[in-house]
Amino acid sequence: MLGLNKKDTGLLLIVAVLALFAPIIFNPFPSDSAMAQFNAGYPDLMQRFVIFGIFAIGYNILFGLTGYLSFGHAAFLGVGSYAAVWMFKLLSMNILPAIALSIVIAGVFAALIGYVSLRRSGIYFAILTLAFAQMSYNLAYSVLTPITNGETGLQLSLDDPRILDGAPESVGSLPYPTLLGFEMSDTYVMAAGGWQFQFSVGYYVCAVVLLLAFYLSIRIFRSPFGMMLRAVKSNQQRLNYTGVNARPYTLAAFVISGMYAGLAGGLMASMDPLAGADRMQWTASGEVVLMTILGGAGTLIGPVLGAGFIKYFENIFSKINDTILHQWFAIMPDGIEDVLVALVHPFVGKGWHLTLGILFMLVVIFLPGGLVEGGQRIAGLFRRRKTDNDGDGDTGSSTSKDPAE
Amino acid sequence: MDAIILQILNGLDKGSAYALIALGLTLIFGTLGVVNFAHGALFMIGAFCAVTFSKFLSISYTVIDETKTDFLGNPLKVDLTYVEAWFGQSVGGTILDWAVPLSILMAIPVMVIIGFIMERGLIKHFYARPHADQILVTFGLAIVLQEIIKYFYGANPIPTPAPDMFRGSFDFGALLGFDANTIIYPYWRLVYFLFAAVIISAVFAFLRFTTFGMVVRAGMADRETVGLLGIDIDKRFTLMFGIAAAVAGLAGVMYAPINSPNYHMGMDFLVLSFVVVVVGGMGSLPGAVLAGFLLGILESFASMNEVKSILPGIDQIIIYLVAIIILLTRPRGLMGRKGVMEE
C-alpha cells in the first residue's frame, strides 16, 4: 500500500491508529481519580509529543542514517518558529502559509549551514554545527532583535497588518491561528463516565502532519537514497571509491532534516503563536539527539517513541512535588517516608533535568540502540527460548538482520 | 594606543580561562582520544569549590558581646566564625578574607579525585566506542553535574569576593606613561592572568622535564608504540585525566571572584573552549593556549563600541565566526598536528 511493503504499512497503520485515538489511549484514568495526573491525553501535551516526534523523525534522517552528529538542529526549529509567527503577523492567521514558510526558511538555513559544516566530518562537524547554532542563538538575542524581539520573544500584537485577514472580528483580543475556519485551540470535550476526552483541532492537525512526516521518512529509509545514506555511515571511503559523491547525499539529508525541524517549529508556533530564542539553545539541540538515541537512532519508529517518552516523563516528573511524594509514601512509617521523599525529591519537579541527564547516560552506556533495540532484545530472548523448546538450534535469524528495522 | 592595551588586558582574563580549559580538553583528547563534553562542568565545580570553601570557613556560632549593647540595651549578640575564634581576630580574619585563593588547597585533591572517578568509572569504557558516543555520554554527565550543583546551590549566582587587597583597580595607564585613568584594570584580573600563566607553565614543564611527562607526550604522538614498549600507558593517562580536571578546576576556583559562580557557567565556557581547541588545533597544547588567549583578546576587541557600531553584534559571534573560518581554511587549526582527527 502507498508504495510500502507489508511490514512498513503495518508500522504506519499502528502509528496512525495511535495518533488518531491518542486522546482516548493516553487518558486511561478517570479525571477525578488520583491517577489522573498520569494522564497524557490533553491537547497541549499531545501536541508536544507529536511536534517533537516530527523533529526527531527528521533528525534521525541525518543522524540515524548518515551518522553525522549535529548539535545545532534546534536552530532550524527556532528559525521555523520565527518564520511562522512573522507570517501570522504579516499575512494571515491561516497556518498553511506559515508552515510552508517555516519549512522553506529552515531549508534555506540548513542548506547554508550544511554546505559549510559538511566539509568536515566527525567531531569537527559536531562542533561546527554547534558553533552555528550558538551563533544564531546569540544573534537572535542581540542584533536581530528587530526580527526576533530578543529576550521577550516574538509575539502577535493587535496592530499587526495581517493583510489577507481583513479587519479583526473581535476588537481588543488577539486572533488565533486557524485552518479551514477552525481555530487551533478549538477543543471538543467528550465526557464518558468519569473520563473526559479532549479532541482538539490543533492536535489533529499535528497528528496528520506527523503521519505525513512519518510516511515520508519510511519512503526515504526504503529508497536507494536512504541506502546510500546508510552506506555513508557504514564506510565513506568505500563509497568514494565506488563512484559515489557522498557530499550531496549528506547535504540532502541535512537539508531534509532541517526542513523537518522547520516544520516542527512552524507547527509549534501554530499551536501557540510565539517564538523565542531559547528554542535555539544548544541544550535544545541536545534534547532532540537524546530523543533519537533513546528511541533508537536509525530505526523508523524509534524517534517517535523517544520523543513521546521524554516529553511524557518531562511532564509527569516536573509536576511531582513534595506533597505528592508524601501521598505516595504515606503507607510507609513516618521516618522511612521522609527518607524516601528526600531521596526522590532531587529527581522530580525542578530536578527533571537531572533525571534526564542520568537517563541520557544510561541509554548511551547500556542501550546504544535505544528502546527499539531493547525491545528487540527482549523479543529475541523469548524467541530463543521458544526455539530451544522446539529443540531447534537454528541461529540463522541472528545473522540475517534487517538493518533499518 | 591606550584603548588597544586596555582591550588586550580585558581579553586576558577570559583568554586565561579559555586557555586553561582548552589545555585540559586537549590533554584529555591527546592522551585518551576522548572528546570530553563534561570538561566545562569541571571548571564549574572548581568555582563551586571556592564557594563551598568560603561558606565552610564562615560557619559561625553566636556569642554575646558584653562590651556592646543593641538598641534595646541588651548585650549584643554577634556571629563569630569558628576560624576567628580559633585563630584570633586578625589571623582568622585574614583566612576568611583569603578564602578563594586558599580553596585551591581543597580544590586540587577534590578535582583530581573527581577526575579519577570520571575516568575509571565512565570514560574508560568509552575508549573503543565511536566519538559520537563519547560526546553523548559526557554531554549527559555534564547535565547531571550541573543539575547536582543547581540542586545544592540554587540557580542564582553566588558572589564570592577576592581578598580585600585585590579588590578595586589600579591605574595601569599611568604606570605605562599614558594619561591617568585611561587604562584602569582590576587587580584580581591581573592575579588571574598570572595564576593562569603559572599553571600553564607548570603543566608544560611537567610534560617537558619529567619522565612521566615524556611518556605522556610520546603516548600522545603514538600510543601503540609506547604501549609496545611495555609501559603501562593507561595508568598514566588516568593520572593525566586527573591533572586535566585539576587544571580546569583551578581555573574555576580563581574565576569565582571575576564572575559569581552559577550552575551553567560550565556549559557557557565549554562551547567556547571547544571552539578554542579546534582553532588551536586538535591535540596541540601550545595551540590551545595560544588560541585561548587570541580568542579572548579578539572577543574583547569585538566588544569595543567603535567596532560594534560598524558591525553590530559582532562581539556575540566573533569567536564562532573565527572558528568556522579556521575550520574551513585550515582544518588542522593554528598548530594542529597532521593526522589528528582528520577525515
Added chain:
Amino acid sequence: MGILEVKGVNKRFGGLQALGNINLDIAENSVHAIIGPNGAGKSTLLNCLVGKLIPDTGSVLFDGQSVLGRKPYEINQMGISRVFQTPEIFGDLTVLENMMIPCFAKRDGSFRMHAFEHSENEAEIIEHAEATLENVTMADKRHMHSASLSRGDKRRLEIAMCLAQDPKLLLLDEPTAGMARHDTNNTIDLLKRIRDELSITIVIIEHDMHVVFSLAERITVLAQGSPLVEDTPDNIKGHPKVREAYLGEAA
C-alpha cells in the same frame, strides 16, 4: 598505446623520494603485476592512480584522459575500481545491499536524488547484483549482514562489488594479504576466472610471489621508488636485478 599510461611520475614526501620517474604502459585486457620489496613505493603509486595522492610531476592517463586532480569517485566513474588491502565493505549493510550500491553508482552516476523509489522495486539493479554474487558463488549469503562474513568472503564480496560496475580497470592492492592459504587459493581462482572470462584490465600489487606468478602476464618490479625491470613472469623469475633487490632487502 595501453589503457593506462603513467609517464614520468615523481612523488616526494619531505626529503623522501617515494616515486622516481615511474613509467608504465598497461595494455588493455592484460594482467599486470607490480611487485617490489617493502617501501618500494607500490602503494604510493596506486594512490596516485586513484586520486588519493597527486604526483609532483608526470602524467597519468586512463583511456586517453588524465586522472590527475580528479576525486576518487570521479576516477571510479571513469571506469577504475579498486580493491583495498583490508577489505573495505559496508559492514552495516547486507551482502545484497553492498552489491546494490555499486550498481546504483554505475547507473545513476555520482549523485542522484532517488528518495521516493523503493529499493525493493529496483528489479534490474537487484538482478544484476544477484547475478554478480552468483558469479563469485556468494548468492546464498545475500541476506547476511556483511560484517559477519569471513575474511575470505569479505574479499570476494569486495571484488564482486567492483565487478558489478563493469570496470575497465581493476586495481588490486595485495588482495591476499593476511589471508589463510585456503582463502588465498580461492581468491587466486576467482581472479583467474575473472581474467579468463571477463575482458577487464587488472593491475595487481602484491607481495606474495605465488599469487603474482599464477596470475600476471607482465610484471613490473619497483625498488626504492623506481621501476627496476618490466618483463614477463618467466623472465622476471631468474632476473639478477630482481634477486638483488629482494635478497638485498633480506640481508
